[in-house]
Amino acid sequence: MIQFQNILDSLAIGWVFVTFLIIAVLVSEVGYRFGYWLQNRTRDEKEGPTSMIVGSLLALMAFLLAISMGMAADRFNRRRSLVLEEANSIGTTYLRAGYLPEPASAEVRNLIRAYVPLRIVSDKLEGVNESISQSSEIQDKLWSIAEELARNNPESQVLALFIESLNQTIDLHEMRIVAGIYSRVPQSILLLLIAGSLLTLAAMGYNSGLMQKRSSTSAVLMILVLGAVITLVVDLDRPQDGLVNVDQRALIDLQEQIGTPGLIKNP
Template sequence: MRYQEWLDSLSIEAFFLSFILITVVVAECGYRIGRWWQFRTPGDKEGPTNMIVGSLLGLLAFLLAVTMGMASDRFDTRRVMVLTEANVIGTTYLRAGFLPENEASETRALLDEYVPLRIVLNDPQDVPDRINRSLELHNELWAIAERLAKSMPESDILALYIESLNELIDIHQSRLTAGIYARLPGTVLLLLLASSVLTLAMVGYSAGLTGRRSPLTAIGMIVVLGAVITLLLDLERPRSGLVTVNQQPIIDLQQSITTDAGET
């Protein structure tokens, strides 16, 4: 959706500052409307405004908790996928040693090229190229396995290697889905932002009706709410932001493979 693409185009810092600025203006507008209404109808009672504001704050807290849980689950899935893929690639690299010498060298050279492609950098621009090259390497690795399977159809050792290679290809799609396609629904993010703005406007309006407010408290609530929503948005972004999935398992694997290739 377009508004989700617009959110993705903002840096985390820009989103936080924009949220603070917009909500401060909204809360101030709500306060001034409340004061204007109170001066216009001085004899009217406030009504259940405080109760409504309390209900809105409770609903906003519930929505924040649910959305944060969804974003955290997706972040944990991406983190687990990194470790799982590192293990699968490492097993495939080791089992490639079971292959005949020429095929083993060719396979390990392809895996040596493959591993750096699986390290996610904070640069969304190169992601399509990395994905395309990964798919090309899958095809090359599978072509070698097919050639060997036709010449060694009864080999149990080859079957072990092909099993690992199949897992390597499968985990690529699983990680791609978890990292790129499994995003929070844009409607949920829009509802959260709209609820935050509406709630802060009502808080300002309620303060305007009573004529009593604490600017420091209001700013503090806005900053804390903005920080929580910014953290949620950061967790939900797979390729950029301040909170990113640690790529150390694959980096360690790359160093291990490089060392092994150098010794060989």
């Protein structure tokens, strides 16, 4: 089964907006022409409470838009907060590595210097799987060093502090993967949002056709506003590759502070 979100993800954000506008204009125009034709054909028949139905649909769409926006914003804020948490955890692990005996201390810090760039997500999702794989390899190396030190120094309190921060760093890595790749607005919500918006626009056009008069300005404004809100929901739901991206400044600052792999900074 083709995933609807995969289809949306394959489109640039600008094209999501343009595609919705084109379809929305066509749907609204078809609704208007059908209502106009039906009114001329059944002029002597009294229509039901179409305006009331349209008003109910608009209220329902406003409620659904609010829910969708809230879900997308919550997931976006979660991804943003995890970047700061991970930067703090990696920084703490790097500092506590100074407690370790040499050469383990220098080796751990050098591995962390190589680890930080892998955690900085670019505006494009290309290479994400490779970065995750390399991050896991470095985590395995760091944990192996910690295991060896723990066997030799089972009662060391400072080593326990290092292992605690390292464990938190590894946990945050997995949390970022889940939040960035798998924690999305449910596909059924997006489908209902887009289909409901198009149905509402068709009903508005149909109602205008029955009355045989319409305001083109109001119709265009409604389409533009709906298109902008839906596009924003889709953009917020994307981990990257959109107009609204998660700021990676915390990790970038950390990278500048600790330096690059192979370079040992003086205290």
